[in-house]
Amino acid sequence: MSIVVNLDVMMAKRKMSMTELSHKVDITMANLSILKNNKAKAVRFSTLEAICKTLDCQPGDILEYVNDEDNKKKDL
Template sequence: MRIVVNLDVMMAKRKMSLTELSDKVGVTMANLSMLKTEKAKGVRFSTLSAICKALDCQPGDILEYIEE
């Protein structure tokens, strides 16, 4: 089982930079970068909600389950 983070894909679709997303969400660029590169061990629902609001998407657009 693996969870893939498609944050970079959604950011590209919305033409939004990491800096802009960081400002809108109120999360540091370092923390967003860790999430984007799948190095984060978890994500708070409040952060996920803020990201979805900023990118106008659903959690499933950002997180994807892959069975290995």
Template sequence: MAIVVNLDVMMAKRKISLSELAVKVDITLANLSILKNNKAKAIRFTTLEAICRALDCQPGDILEFMPEGQGGEMEDGSNE
């Protein structure tokens, strides 16, 4: 997928755990984990807003566009 979620990077910078962020954002741990592990197919703007508020960051700090074949997931689903 061309959109990469860098949530783990921002969480590390802010020194916040997945469970702590889940409580602050009011999202299930399972759904936040899916997002963090780049397995999500979509994200609601309200969820993105809540994450940005909790981490004091911008959406661009979390989401990154990476054209296919530039270090992300390959077309066959494997990683480079």
């Protein structure tokens, strides 16, 4: 099982740059990049809350569960 971060999709929908989101959420560009590029192992609820508030979205708009078995079937 995998959790996919669709932060880039929501940022594009809201026409917000990483720099702008970084400043509004008070998160470093490096940490935001790790999250955006699906490299994060965890995310604090306070960070997720700040991102959702800034982007006016729900956590489910950013985080998506993807079943690895479904992905393997698609690759065949």
